[in-house]
Each structure stands twice: as C-alpha cells, then as structure tokens.
Amino acid sequence: MPSHPNNSPPPPPPMSTATTILLFLLLTLNIPNCQSISPESLKFPCQHPHHNSYPFCNTTLPLPIRAQSLLSLLTLSDKIKRLSNNDTGIPRLGIPPYEWWSESLHGIAVNGPGVSFDAGLIPAATSFPQVILTTASFNRTLWFSIASAIAVEARAMYNGGQAGLTFWAPTINVFRDPRWGRGQETPGEDPMVAAAYAIEYVRGFQGEKSKNDRTGTENKKRNRRRRVLTGGGGGGDDELMVSACCKHFTAYDLENWGVYTRYNFNAIVTEQDLQDTYHPPFKSCIQEGKASCLMCSYNAVNGIPACADQDLLQKARTEWGFKGYVTSDCDAVATIYEYQNYTKSPEDAVAIALKAEEDIDKALVNLFMVQLRLGLYDGDPITGKFGKLGPRDVCTSDHKNLALEAARQGMVLLKNDNKFLPLQKNVVSSLAVIGPMANATSTLGGGYIGIPCSPTSIVEGLKRYVKRTTHASGCLDVSCTSNGGFLEAVSISKKADFVIIVAGLDLTQETEDHDRFSLLLPGYQMALITTIAATSEKPVVLVLTGGGPLDVSFAQGDPRIASIIWVGYPGETGGRALAEIIFGDHNPGGKLPMTWYPESFTRVPMNNMNMRSDLSRGYPGRTYRFYISDIVYGFGHGLSYTNYTYNILSAPNKLHVFESMKTKSRNILQQKEGSSNYLYVDEIEEHCDSLRFQMEIGVKNHGPFDGSSVVMVFARVPGSFKGAPMKQLVEFESVHTGSYSDAKTGIIVDPCKHLSIVNEFGKTILPLGDHILMIDDLEHILSIVM
Ligand SMILES: *[C@@H]1O[C@H](CO)[C@@H](O)[C@H](O)[C@H]1NC(C)=O
Ligand SMILES: *[C@@H]1O[C@H](CO)[C@@H](O)[C@H](O)[C@H]1NC(C)=O
Ligand SMILES: *[C@@H]1O[C@H](CO)[C@@H](O)[C@H](O)[C@H]1NC(C)=O
Ligand SMILES: *[C@@H]1O[C@H](CO)[C@@H](O)[C@H](O)[C@H]1NC(C)=O
Numbered sequence: 011m012p013s014h015p016n017n018s019p020p021p022p023p024p025m026s027t028a029t030t031i032l033l034f035l036l037l038t039l040n041i042p043n044c045q046s047i048s049p050e051s052l053k054f055p056c057q058h059p060h061h062n063s064y065p066f067c068n069t070t071l072p073l074p075i076r077a078q079s080l081l082s083l084l085t086l087s088d089k090i091k092r093l094s095n096n097d098t099g100i101p102r103l104g105i106p107p108y109e110w111w112s113e114s115l116h117g118i119a120v121n122g123p124g125v126s127f128d129a130g131l132i133p134a135a136t137s138f139p140q141v142i143l144t145t146a147s148f149n150r151t152l153w154f155s156i157a158s159a160i161a162v163e164a165r166a167m168y169n170g171g172q173a174g175l176t177f178w179a180p181t182i183n184v185f186r187d188p189r190w191g192r193g194q195e196t197p198g199e200d201p202m203v204a205a206a207y208a209i210e211y212v213r214g215f216q217g218e219k220s221k222n223d224r225t226g227t228e229n230k231k232r233n234r235r236r237r238v239l240t241g242g243g244g245g246g247d248d249e250l251m252v253s254a255c256c257k258h259f260t261a262y263d264l265e266n267w268g269v270y271t272r273y274n275f276n277a278i279v280t281e282q283d284l285q286d287t288y289h290p291p292f293k294s295c296i297q298e299g300k301a302s303c304l305m306c307s308y309n310a311v312n313g314i315p316a317c318a319d320q321d322l323l324q325k326a327r328t329e330w331g332f333k334g335y336v337t338s339d340c341d342a343v344a345t346i347y348e349y350q351n352y353t354k355s356p357e358d359a360v361a362i363a364l365k366a367e368e369d370i371d372k373a374l375v376n377l378f379m380v381q382l383r384l385g386l387y388d389g390d391p392i393t394g395k396f397g398k399l400g401p402r403d404v405c406t407s408d409h410k411n412l413a414l415e416a417a418r419q420g421m422v423l424l425k426n427d428n429k430f431l432p433l434q435k436n437v438v439s440s441l442a443v444i445g446p447m448a449n450a451t452s453t454l455g456g457g458y459i460g461i462p463c464s465p466t467s468i469v470e471g472l473k474r475y476v477k478r479t480t481h482a483s484g485c486l487d488v489s490c491t492s493n494g495g496f497l498e499a500v501s502i503s504k505k506a507d508f509v510i511i512v513a514g515l516d517l518t519q520e521t522e523d524h525d526r527f528s529l530l531l532p533g534y535q536m537a538l539i540t541t542i543a544a545t546s547e548k549p550v551v552l553v554l555t556g557g558g559p560l561d562v563s564f565a566q567g568d569p570r571i572a573s574i575i576w577v578g579y580p581g582e583t584g585g586r587a588l589a590e591i592i593f594g595d596h597n598p599g600g601k602l603p604m605t606w607y608p609e610s611f612t613r614v615p616m617n618n619m620n621m622r623s624d625l626s627r628g629y630p631g632r633t634y635r636f637y638i639s640d641i642v643y644g645f646g647h648g649l650s651y652t653n654y655t656y657n658i659l660s661a662p663n664k665l666h667v668f669e670s671m672k673t674k675s676r677n678i679l680q681q682k683e684g685s686s687n688y689l690y691v692d693e694i695e696e697h698c699d700s701l702r703f704q705m706e707i708g709v710k711n712h713g714p715f716d717g718s719s720v721v722m723v724f725a726r727v728p729g730s731f732k733g734a735p736m737k738q739l740v741e742f743e744s745v746h747t748g749s750y751s752d753a754k755t756g757i758i759v760d761p762c763k764h765l766s767i768v769n770e771f772g773k774t775i776l777p778l779g780d781h782i783l784m785i786d787d788l789e790h791i792l793s794i795v796m
C-alpha cells in the first residue's frame with residue numbers, strides 16, 4: 011500500500027495520453043486502486059421489508075448458494091464495478107457501497123480509506139507496538155491476544171461507520187534484507203516464526219477460539235490437512251468476526267534500491283528458497299490460520315508478475331486449501347503493464363490478472379462468500395453477535411495494558427555490562443535523557459498507525475520514576491545532520507546522576523517505498539552518543555529505536571556505554587514499558603527476531619534474493635540459517651536481569667521411520683545424495699504421526715528476578731546436503747520462572763516438518779542419520795533410521 015493517504019501516493023506510472031484512457035479502464039477493473047470513499051452510514055441489503063425476499067438474503071440457505079444467487083442477479087456492468095476496492099453498491103438490490111480496504115497491522119490504522127477517525131464517535135484506537143517488536147516476545151498467546159483485541163476495536167469502528175470489515179494485515183514476508191524499509195512490519199527473518207505469527211494473528215483476528223481452547227484439536231490437524239489437500243471438505247463458510255489478509259505474496263521485500271523499485275522488480279528466486287523460505291509463512295497463514303484473503307505483490311517472481319501468476323495463486327487454493335478472495339496490492343494490476351512490461355497492452359494485463367483468478371464470476375463468488383461470512387448482508391448490526399461493540403470497547407484499559415505488556419515483553423536487552431541495569435528506584439536523583447526520539451510520541455508507532463489512545467513519550471515514562479528528568483534532543487531530528495545541539499546535551503548530561511541516550515531510526519529513515527543504504531546510525535547520531543558517553547560521569551544507557559538492524563559495533567565494545575536496549579517502534583505505551591525495564595519493574599526477556607549485520611553487509615546487492623551463501627561469488631548468504639560472515643547481534647540474542655540455564659529432561663535418542671515395514675519396501679523409498687541418505691517426506695506421510703515426540707525441557711532461573719525466557723530449540727541435519735541450513739529453528743516457547751526457581755516445558759517435535767529440509771528441486775526431504783537438537787549450547791543427538 012502507499013503510505014498514509016494524506017501523504018503522497020506511490021509515484022504514478024509515467025503516462026502517455028493514449029495510456030491515460032486505457033489506464034482509466036484498468037483502474038476500474040484493477041482490484042484495489044487505493045482511492046477512497048468515505049464510509050458513509052452502512053446499511054444492510056437484506057433489510058425488512060424491501061430486499062429480504064431475495065434468496066441471497068435467506069439465512070437458512072448455505073452461503074455458497076446465497077453467493078451464487080446474488081451473482082445470478084448481476085449484469086456484466088454490475089460485476090465489473092464490484093471488482094474494485096471501492097464498491098459503489100447496487101441500489102436496486104439494496105446493496106450499499108463497500109470499501110474493501112482497511113488496515114490493522116498493529117492496531118486500526120489510517121492507511122486504508124475504509125478507516126476514518128474523524129467520521130464518528132471513536133477518535134482513537136489502541137496502538138500496539140510495531141510487529142517486529144511484538145515478535146521479539148516469541149509469545150504466541152500475546153500475538154493471538156493482540157489480534158483479538160484489534161478485531162474488537164475493528165468491529166466497534168465498523169458498527170460506528172468508521173471502518174470496513176476486511177483488513178489487509180498481517181505482513182508476513184520474511185525480513186530478508188536489513189535495509190528493507192518494511193522489515194519493521196514483519197515477524198522477522200525466520201520463516202517458521204513468521205508462519206507461527208501469521209497463524210496466531212489470523213486466528214485471533216478472524217475470531218477463532220483462543221489458543222488454549224484449541225489444543226485438543228491439534229492432533230486432528232494432520233488429518234484435516236489431508237482432506238483439504240484432496241479437495242474435499244473445508245467449506246470455507248465459517249463465520250468471520252473480521253477478515254485478515256496474508257500479504258504480500260510473494261518474494262516481496264525491496265522498496266527502492268538502485269534501479270530497482272517494488273513496482274519493476276523481478277525477483278529471481280530458486281525453487282529451494284521459494285519452498286523453504288518465501289512460501290512457508292503464506293502456506294501456514296492459509297492452511298492453519300485459514301485467512302480469508304491473500305494479497306499478491308507488485309513484483310514479478312522469475313519473470314512473472316505475482317498477480318498474474320496463475321500457478322502461484324491456484325497453488326494457494328488447490329494445495330493449501332485457500333477459501334477467500336485474492337486482492338492485488340494497490341495498482342499491482344496496472345504495474346503488470348506499466349512497469350513489468352509483461353503484457354503488450356493494459357487490456358492484456360487485466361485479462362491476465364483475471365485469468366489467474368480463473369474468471370470474473372469465480373472472483374465475485376469469492377468476494378461475496380467473505381462478505382456473507384462477515385454477516386455483511388444480514389440485518390441490523392445491533393442485533394448481531396458483534397453488533398453491541400462500540401466506543402466503550404475501544405482504548406479500554408485491557409487493551410492499553412495488552413499494548414504495554416507487548417512492549418515490555420518485546421524489548422531486547424542487547425548489552426548490560428556488570429549488571430549496570432536495572433537502576434535502583436528511589437536512589438537515582440536525576441536523569442538526563444538525550445536524543446531526537448526521546449520526547450517523541452507520534453513517531454513511536456512506526457508504519458501503519460492510527461490515532462493512539464493516550465501516547466506517552468520515553469521522557470514522560472522516565473519521569474514517572476525520576477521527577478528530576480531533563481531532556482535535550484542533541485540533534486534537530488532523527489536524520490541528525492548537524493551537531494549544533496551537542497553542547498546543550500553535554501551540559502545537561504554532566505549535571506545528571508544517570509544518562510539515557512535515545513538513538514536509532516524513525517520513518518524518515520525506513521518505511522514503505524524507502525529502504526536504507528547504510529546500517530549505521532543516521533547523520534551525527536554516533537558522534538552524539540560517543541560525545542555524551544565520553545563526557546558523562548558514569549557509563550550511559552543507549553536505547554535504540556527502529557525496526558531495521560543497526561550496526562552499533564562502536565557501542566558494543568565501549569565500556570562507557572554500559573547497556574543497550576532495542577525498543578523497536580514500541581507503540582503508545584512504549585515510554586512506560588522502557589522505564590519499567592530500566593528501573594527493574596520488568597525483567598526483559600525479548601529476543602531479536604532478525605540478525606543484526608555489520609555495515610559491510612551493504613556490499614551485498616539488495617536485489618539478490620538468494621538465501622544461500624555462494625563463496626565463489628563472495629556472497630555471504632542471508633539470515634542466521636545461511637549467513638556465514640560477521641554479525642553485530644545474532645538472531646535470538648537477548649539478555650535479562652537474571653541468568654537462565656536449560657536442561658533436556660527427556661527426548662528420544664533414536665527414531666525408526668518404519669517400525670513394521672518389510673526391508674525391501676523400505677529400501678525402495680531410500681534416496682541418496684552423495685554419501686547421505688534421505689527419504690521424501692511426501693512418500694512417508696503416513697508414518698509422520700508416529701515419529702512425533704515430546705521433548706521435555708527444564709528451565710532454571712539462577713537470579714533474584716522473576717522473568718520469562720524464550721526457549722529456542724534449533725536443529726542441524728546430518729550429512730552434506732546442498733543448501734542445507736547451518737541450523738534451523740524447530741520450536742520456541744516463552745517460559746516464566748520465579749527467582750531462583752525452575753519450570754518445565756514440553757515441545758512437540760514433528761520430524762517430518764521440523765527436521766526436514768528442502769532440496770535443490772524444491773522437494774522436502776528427511777535426512778537419515780544423526781540430527782542435532784540444540785538449546786543454547788546444549789546439544790542432543792537424535793538418530794533417525796529406517
Ligand atoms: C429460505 O430457504 C428455505 C430453504 O430453501 C425455504 O424453505 C424458505 O421458504 C426460504 N425463505 C424465504 C423467506 O424465502
Ligand atoms: C468511490 O465511490 C464513490 C461512490 O460511492 C464515488 O463517489 C467515488 O468517486 C469513488 N472513488 C473512486 C476513486 O473511484
Ligand atoms: C505471554 O503473554 C501473555 C499475554 O500478555 C501473558 O499473560 C503471559 O504471561 C506471557 N507468557 C510468558 C511466558 O511470559
Ligand atoms: C519497459 O519498457 C519501457 C519502454 O520500452 C522501458 O523504458 C522500461 O525500462 C521497461 N521496463 C522493464 C522493467 O523492462
């Protein structure tokens with residue numbers, strides 16, 4: 011999407027007069043053209059007494075019948091009009107206008123024209139931390155709860171005519187390159203984590219039961235999946251509270267770098283990378299999350315624009331069981347012609363985009379089905395299940411506390427020399443807070459924000475603990491192009507008991523349509539930090555804002571910078587959460603969901619989509635799974651005020667894939683790459699369930715603070731398979747332990763899923779031999795044999 015509609019939209023494609031007319035045609039057909047209608051009072055078509063006699067209004071009929079019935083009442087012109095995000099309605103059938111485009115990435119956002127904060131009784135909505143920070147909690151319950159809370163606020167705003175019911179979140183592209191301006195919107199660099207986040211967000215948002223209520227059904231999941239794969243069952247007519255959208259499908263993660271823009275970019279992706287990195291989050295979002303919308307991206311993948319790739323979009327339906335509507339990113343259909351030169355004429359672009367959806371009628375039935383599942387046609391919302399939600403359900407103290415909880419749980423303590431933090435409450439007599447983001451409120455939310463309920467700045471948060479808190483920005487703004495404010499900053503720092511410097515990024519440095527070129531702090535920020543650190547009496551605390559990784563190696567080794575905390579874009583409660591951490595009211599437990607690379611990484615061409623390293627070309631690879639060079643901070647790094655140790659209490663040492671099969675049939679299934687043996691996972695599917703096991707893990711807290719720690723289990727496969735990851739995350743679980751106590755957790759390992767890898771041809775294989783399971787520096791050998 012383009013940024014806030016009040017800001018400049020993405021640069022329009024260069025147009026000749028001839029194409030202007032054709033483009034008009036395009037924009038009519040093009041699904042979202044990203045221009046707005048104001049959501050006027052929303053009416054329901056199936057109201058007594060005028061329009062309730064149509065079969066599509068008959069609630070006793072199955073939804074697919076109702077959708078088909080509605081379709082049968084439409085003329086071709088009606089049909090074409092309904093393919094845009096701005097649906098103008100069909101008065102003769104009582105169908106009101108509907109704006110499909112609303113946004114809800116981490117709270118109801120202003121970016122979509124379906125949302126309006128000044129058209130009703132709801133002036134603000136809870137602003138949760140930007141997704142990258144919430145991800146750092148590695149807490150699925152938290153992710154689910156946030157999505158549920160946003161759904162409540164969404165319904166409340168819809169009831170008041172201030173939002174639609176179809177929202178274009180979550181963003182689940184992997185954070186592939188540290189320069190990417192939209193990395194902040196993602197759940198990090200690991201496909202498994204992104205998949206887990208997608209599932210929780212979609213389930214929470216669309217109104218599924220909570221995670222705890224559904225654990226009983228986990229075992230049935232595999233069977234259900236098979237049914238979907240064979241095309242039976244599924245139905246896809248479950249009720250939706252609001253509709254979530256998995257975006258942007260696929261291999262999209264570059265805004266504007268060199269000659270490449272997201273509109274013209276042709277991502278060259280290997281089958282191996284597609285299957286084990288780019289696709290898994292989308293597959294889970296659809297298969298397990300059951301998202302009702304999938305958004306195709308602007309870019310092309312291996313020469314075919316994503317929105318024109320019939321195989322890709324059909325794969326989602328036939329293989330992953332997708333039941334919902336496909337939307338293009340804003341003007342993505344137009345870019346098929348304008349930027350990608352994929353078609354000879356704009357008409358062809360439309361034709362191709364629709365062909366990828368098979369045809370208009372199918373596309374419309376998909377749209378109607380989602381509207382029917384949302385109850386959009388059925389009567390007065392006040393009598394509906396969600397109809398009572400209103401202003402008092404938005405910005406509630408529960409929701410604001412949840413936002414606070416997310417900011418607390420996500421913040422990552424990167425460095426803490428000699429237990430410098432926490433500072434002692436009531437002992438610190440004065441604080442100096444330095445930096446251009448320290449006094450900010452509106453920019454603490456990152457991209458895709460709305461109007462926050464009651465935002466607090468970092469300075470305000472700290473003032474709750476220390477009355478004598480002073481502030482100097484040091485730099486005029488985050489780009490920090492002058493050192494003119496240094497003197498004032500030095501002067502107030504010298505007078506204070508302790509000094510906290512808030513540095514890092516905001517949306518002027520990284521956002522939609524704007525990638526970074528450097529991983530260093532902007533402008534004079536580094537000079538500001540070192541100057542303050544050198545002149546302050548005591549070591550300083552460095553707080554880093556922003557979604558993208560920063561090369562702060564200068565601060566890592568500097569003893570005058572005692573502690574470093576990454577706070578991402580912490581949302582409206584961020585100032586308070588940070589202060590609680592600094593003064594020990596919350597023990598930090600967040601872990602980085604992405605690798606922090608050094609500045610030298612910027613030599614890597616951003617348009618190179620390969621995940622795997624290639625030493626012959628000096629290409630270091632990407633993410634903790636494949637990157638082979640120096641790091642600043644690694645994926646999963648994060649300290650706490652206490653010290654945890656882990657212990658594997660139980661896990662098998664050996665698994666037999668075929669307990670009872672005859673040797674001959676086993677040998678037929680065994681494959682060989684070099685001297686390494688493996689099995690194709692799709693050939694042993696019926697054995698997968700019997701291979702699943704629970705790993706029991708003990709967590710011991712050796713310190714004087716209660717806290718949550720994220721247990722991460724990684725695995726390394728045996729043998730020498732081409733392109734095998736150095737290690738990959740199997741599972742994670744956030745575990746709470748009291749001070750000086752211990753706790754246990756059980757992690758289910760599904761070898762077919764967790765211990766398999768994807769080969770060069772995109773096939774999932776299970777290597778035979780000794781797999782290594784790892785937790786921190788603990789290693790456990792698990793031998794998988796025939
Ligand atoms: C609704 O559909 C049911 C089932 O076909 C039918 O029996 C009923 O008469 C219909 N109601 C109306 C109001 O048409
Ligand atoms: C959207 O629809 C409304 C009518 O509901 C119309 O007034 C408006 O011009 C449309 N906007 C665009 C960009 O097509
Ligand atoms: C996960 O988040 C939920 C919701 O905020 C919280 O209640 C729970 O304590 C968290 N789990 C851990 C282990 O911290
Ligand atoms: C598309 O064609 C135009 C005009 O021929 C050319 O300027 C542009 O570079 C081409 N774009 C791509 C992505 O090939």
Ligand SMILES: *[C@@H]1O[C@H](CO)[C@@H](O)[C@H](O)[C@H]1NC(C)=O
Nearest residue numbers: 449450467469480481482483
């Ligand atoms: C901090 O922000 C508040 C509220 O916007 C403003 O009143 C105050 O002057 C600012 N302080 C500094 C030092 O910039």
Ligand SMILES: *[C@@H]1O[C@H](CO)[C@@H](O)[C@H](O)[C@H]1NC(C)=O
Nearest residue numbers: 652653654655710711712713
């Ligand atoms: C954590 O505590 C254990 C047990 O007391 C100790 O052996 C270990 O060295 C400690 N680790 C750190 C990083 O302090």
